[in-house]
Amino acid sequence: MLRRTILAAARSGRTRRLITNAPVSRSVVRRFVAGSSVDDAVRVTRQLIDAGLRVSLDHLGEDTTEEAQAKTATAAYLELLARLRRAGLTGTAELSVKLSAIGLLLDQSMAAENARVICEAADRAGTTVTIDMEDSGTTDATLAIVGDLRESFPSVGLVLQAYLRRTEADCREFACAGSRVRLCKGAYKEPESVAFQDKLDVDRSYVRSLNVLMAGSGYPMFATHDPRLIAIAGERAKWYDRSPGTYEYQMLYGVRPEEQRRLTTEGETVRVYVPYGDQWYAYLMRRLAERPANVAFFVRSLVSKG
Numbered sequence: 001m002l003r004r005t006i007l008a009a010a011r012s013g014r015t016r017r018l019i020t021n022a023p024v025s026r027s028v029v030r031r032f033v034a035g036s037s038v039d040d041a042v043r044v045t046r047q048l049i050d051a052g053l054r055v056s057l058d059h060l061g062e063d064t065t066e067e068a069q070a071k072t073a074t075a076a077y078l079e080l081l082a083r084l085r086r087a088g089l090t091g092t093a094e095l096s097v098k099l100s101a102i103g104l105l106l107d108q109s110m111a112a113e114n115a116r117v118i119c120e121a122a123d124r125a126g127t128t129v130t131i132d133m134e135d136s137g138t139t140d141a142t143l144a145i146v147g148d149l150r151e152s153f154p155s156v157g158l159v160l161q162a163y164l165r166r167t168e169a170d171c172r173e174f175a176c177a178g179s180r181v182r183l184c185k186g187a188y189k190e191p192e193s194v195a196f197q198d199k200l201d202v203d204r205s206y207v208r209s210l211n212v213l214m215a216g217s218g219y220p221m222f223a224t225h226d227p228r229l230i231a232i233a234g235e236r237a238k239w240y241d242r243s244p245g246t247y248e249y250q251m252l253y254g255v256r257p258e259e260q261r262r263l264t265t266e267g268e269t270v271r272v273y274v275p276y277g278d279q280w281y282a283y284l285m286r287r288l289a290e291r292p293a294n295v296a297f298f299v300r301s302l303v304s305k306g
């Protein structure tokens with residue numbers, strides 16, 4: 001209920017202005033975002049990699065409404081790749097890209113072309129790209145673009161969201177050799193016609209989808225902070241005789257860092273999703289919507305700063 005309310009309120013221009021201009025927002029943002037510059041992104045990536053983790057970097061921005069903006073977002077990824085390469089980090093750090101940041105809402109073929117440019121550069125730099133999944137209005141277009149990209153770059157990862165009713169079937173389709181699939185619960189406000197609304201139903205769908213991915217021959221990436229789902233993934237890995245490294249866990253920067261380290265110490269592969277840049281509003285609102293404790297943290301910071 002709180003989640004849906006926050007996601008709905010986040011769309012209002014007034015809320016956006018209020019949150020974006022509140023000085024305290026910056027300190028909350030720092031918890032979830034590496035910083036505004038590419039230097040910040042590279043610095044945080046280095047720290048995480050030194051701690052034994054892997055990284056997927058997201059240049060913040062989405063729902064781009066102008067072609068020039070889409071080009072700027074594409075160029076930002078190229079600059080990031082050049083910097084990661086120079087720093088010797090492309091073996092352990094990859095990219096996460098939102099198609100709406102590079103033009104999907106303007107023109108599907110423009111987004112596909114920009115994604116291709118990024119994938120080519122990533123391939124030359126020796127790393128991979130995962131295409132994030134956004135609201136359900138973009139699912140088919142996103143899967144079509146990933147399908148095309150995979151013909152040239154088979155390592156391109158896709159994301160499936162357990163809250164969508166279609167996801168278990170999508171997992172069956174994509175659990176094939178070499179296929180990198182990130183499974184998450186899903187972060188957008190979706191209607192009942194396409195998505196489970198009850199948390200328990202979403203978790204059950206996650207477990208069914210996890211089973212399909214573990215039983216298949218692809219490379220599953222379990223993106224969750226949920227202790228029960230992490231434990232179930234571990235059990236299924238044993239059941240299907242999968243050794244660490246044939247699947248991975250993924251978590252967000254700033255969320256459960258001690259659990260990220262614990263899993264790494266146990267020999268598991270853990271990748272941290274690291275966002276950076278100035279366009280943090282929508283990302284922050286989804287993080288607040290996910291967890292009442294994050295809202296409390298935000299409100300406490302507001303109050304304590306007077």
Ligand code: FDA
Nearest residue numbers: 132133159184185186187223224225226250251252273290
């Ligand atoms: P949920 O939020 O339901 O939390 C379950 C439990 O986890 C909690 O009850 C608590 O026990 C524990 N927990 C969660 N947060 C905690 C915290 N801060 N501290 C302590 N315990 C905590 N979504 C999307 O739609 N498209 C995408 O492309 C992606 N990509 C993506 C990448 C990665 C790497 C991650 C981790 C997530 C995404 N997501 C996403 C977001 C995802 O869909 C989802 O909204 C969040 O991960 C929150 O869901 P959880 O699975 O963590 O469970």
